[in-house]
Amino acid sequence: MSSFLDAFKEEGNYVEDSDIAAELNASSSDEEYLDYVDSHTAKKIKLENNKTVEDSLNLKTLKSNQPEGEILSYHELSKEQSVVYDLIVKGGRNVFFTGPAGSGKTTLLKTIIHGLKVKHDAFEDSKALRVGVTASTGLAAMNLKGLTFHSFLQIGLGTLKAEAIAKNLLSDINFNLVWNSLRVLIIDECSLINSKLFQKLEKVARLVRKNHKPFGGIQLVLVGDFYQLPPIIEDYDILAKIGIVKDKTDYHEFKRKRFAFCSPAWKKCIEFELGLKEVHRQKGDPKFIEYLNQIRLGNVTKEIDQEMQKLTRELSPIEGVEPTYLFPTKFKANNYNLQQMNKIKSRTYRYKAALDGKLKGTNEFAKMVEACMFFKTLDLKVGSQVMLVKNNFPEGVINGTKGVVVGFERVDSSLAEKTSNTKKNTNTENDTITHHLVNPLYGGNLESNIDGEQYYPIVKFLPDPSNPSETKTIIVQEEKFELQDVKTGHALFSMCQIPLIHSWAISIHKSQGQTYNFMKTDLRDTFEFGQCYVALSRVTSRAGLQLLNWHKSFVKANNLVNTFYIGLQDPILISKEETSSESDYDY
Numbered sequence: 001m002s003s004f005l006d007a008f009k010e011e012g013n014y015v016e017d018s019d020i021a022a023e024l025n026a027s028s029s030d031e032e033y034l035d036y037v038d039s040h041t042a043k044k045i046k047l048e049n050n051k052t053v054e055d056s057l058n059l060k061t062l063k064s065n066q067p068e069g070e071i072l073s074y075h076e077l078s079k080e081q082s083v084v085y086d087l088i089v090k091g092g093r094n095v096f097f098t099g100p101a102g103s104g105k106t107t108l109l110k111t112i113i114h115g116l117k118v119k120h121d122a123f124e125d126s127k128a129l130r131v132g133v134t135a136s137t138g139l140a141a142m143n144l145k146g147l148t149f150h151s152f153l154q155i156g157l158g159t160l161k162a163e164a165i166a167k168n169l170l171s172d173i174n175f176n177l178v179w180n181s182l183r184v185l186i187i188d189e190c191s192l193i194n195s196k197l198f199q200k201l202e203k204v205a206r207l208v209r210k211n212h213k214p215f216g217g218i219q220l221v222l223v224g225d226f227y228q229l230p231p232i233i234e235d236y237d238i239l240a241k242i243g244i245v246k247d248k249t250d251y252h253e254f255k256r257k258r259f260a261f262c263s264p265a266w267k268k269c270i271e272f273e274l275g276l277k278e279v280h281r282q283k284g285d286p287k288f289i290e291y292l293n294q295i296r297l298g299n300v301t302k303e304i305d306q307e308m309q310k311l312t313r314e315l316s317p318i319e320g321v322e323p324t325y326l327f328p329t330k331f332k333a334n335n336y337n338l339q340q341m342n343k344i345k346s347r348t349y350r351y352k353a354a355l356d357g358k359l360k361g362t363n364e365f366a367k368m369v370e371a372c373m374f375f376k377t378l379d380l381k382v383g384s385q386v387m388l389v390k391n392n393f394p395e396g397v398i399n400g401t402k403g404v405v406v407g408f409e410r411v412d413s414s415l416a417e418k419t420s421n422t423k424k425n426t427n428t429e430n431d432t433i434t435h436h437l438v439n440p441l442y443g444g445n446l447e448s449n450i451d452g453e454q455y456y457p458i459v460k461f462l463p464d465p466s467n468p469s470e471t472k473t474i475i476v477q478e479e480k481f482e483l484q485d486v487k488t489g490h491a492l493f494s495m496c497q498i499p500l501i502h503s504w505a506i507s508i509h510k511s512q513g514q515t516y517n518f519m520k521t522d523l524r525d526t527f528e529f530g531q532c533y534v535a536l537s538r539v540t541s542r543a544g545l546q547l548l549n550w551h552k553s554f555v556k557a558n559n560l561v562n563t564f565y566i567g568l569q570d571p572i573l574i575s576k577e578e579t580s581s582e583s584d585y586d587y
């Protein structure tokens with residue numbers, strides 16, 4: 001494995017034995033990436049003077065300016081969510097908020113990002129970036145239409161000492177501008193950042209901004225769940241070699257206290273450590289919420305044990321759709337999908353994504369391709385099990401909805417022909433029609449190698465497995481995912497693809513943050529604290545969950561995390577004065 005990958009992982013990046021690893025192995029340099037991206041501030045939001053920030057959240061027209069996915073209006077937030085919102089957006093406080101899987105952390109964060117952008121960006125003439133939207137993983141960053149904090153903050157691999165990183169940043173006017181214009185830094189999935197890196201970042205912020213206040217006076221919004229996947233800590237030899245640890249004692253202490261909340265910088269910066277309690281994802285199965293909350297803490301009572309045993313029964317396919325198999329590694333998930341595809345003896349419709357943007361050719365671009373939910377090459381056949389990876393689909397079919405390809409619609413304005421499961425399709429086993437998707441979208445821009453043969457997949461979606469008669473059959477067209485340069489509005493990264501992925505299987509890592517209603521998993525294969533909890537908490541109810549193996553010993557939780565969570569504040573108990581009083585940090 002390359003030293004790049006080792007160092008990348010050492011910094012707390014979650015890397016599985018996946019294409020990312022292959023990608024990074026292949027890269028020969030650790031060059032870091034230029035220009036900050038934020039697609040939202042390109043379009044400035046103009047508010048009428050008499051509108052409050054909360055009112056503005058009701059303006060549906062602003063939704064197009066937001067990260068993909070659901071944004072709630074202020075009034076749709078639950079009580080506890082609105083307290084967190086107020087502390088961050090109104091109060092400008094430094095907040096870490098967490099909560100069980102499905103408690104709405106991501107949904108709330110997207111709403112907060114909206115509010116912060118309205119607050120900081122809408123009233124500024126300058127195109128400077130005030131709100132930095134970042135995450136510790138590419139996947140989470142993409143979900144927010146932001147960047148990894150490594151890229152955004154231009155800290156390289158972060159293996160140098162804080163003084164050296166700061167010196168590099170100060171010597172480059174562009175980097176300096178990013179840091180100095182920043183008022184709020186958001187880091188999603190902060191549970192994957194290790195304590196030493198967080199400590200270093202805080203010092204870099206003070207040095208670069210020449211401001212002695214915690215994190216150089218930048219408001220911090222940290223989000224994550226420390227009960228889910230932990231930071232990866234590399235072997236002693238590697239860390240000693242690059243000077244991250246002094247000796248074995250230091251290494252063991254680091255390993256034990258690997259979490260960002262263990263660092264003195266965290267204690268200095270974070271004013272509020274808040275725990276959301278209300279779980280929205282499984283609200284139709286309240287008993288399951290109870291069980292999951294215990295499993296999260298590492299507790300398996302006799303009742304939970306018995307109830308989970310019952311879930312080892314087989315779930316039959318519904319309307320031809322099988323439960324999605326969650327694997328602990330992407331490698332296993334990909335293999336499983338491939339095997340299932342190979343079992344189908346019919347023509348392949350291949351869709352090659354159109355990739356474009358200013359960053360094309362850089363490592364950053366390659367990592368973005370990897371992190372994007374869209375496939376670079378998507379092979380579909382009649383019978384392929386798929387999942388929609390696009391939000392706000394017009395017919396009410398949401399991100400994560402599973403379905404099966406039932407045919408292909410010919411793209412030909414004069415002759416729209418359904419080829420649904422015809423003999424023509426099923427007899428052409430080795431035949432592949434390759435489509436090269438191109439930008440701009442729509443209007444017959446799909447290009448095929450075979451003249452005149454261009455097709456869109458027809459998918460029968462199953463929005464609710466408990467109600468199989470509710471299937472929706474939809475022609476799925478290409479979709480563009482884009483990150484824009486905030487200053488010019490030009491695309492830095494764009495990927496145009498049919499927004500479907502194979503859904504026979506997915507890795508637990510890739511499933512993090514997703515909601516499924518029909519899945520199975522083999523917990524025997526899980527190897528990390530929290531992995532079992534992440535897998536189980538994806539599903540909306542026990543009715544849609546099959547366990548291939550269950551033993552209570554698979555459930556593990558870290559004691560330090562348990563202790564930290566006991567000390568969290570309940571947002572509901574925070575007084576009105578605190579939520580409305582402004583932070584005394586100057587920006």
Ligand SMILES: Nc1ncnc2c1ncn2[C@@H]1O[C@H](COP(=O)(O)OP(=O)(O)OP(=O)(O)O)[C@@H](O)[C@H]1O
Pocket residue numbers: 070072076077078081099100101102103104105106107108225280281512513514515537
């Ligand atoms: N205030 C709310 N009212 C109704 N539904 C909500 C609310 N907040 C969140 N949800 C819904 O709950 C589900 C889970 O939300 P979300 O994915 O944001 O949770 P999460 O805490 O980020 O989960 P995970 O830790 O698994 O990533 C989503 O379907 C979301 O739409």
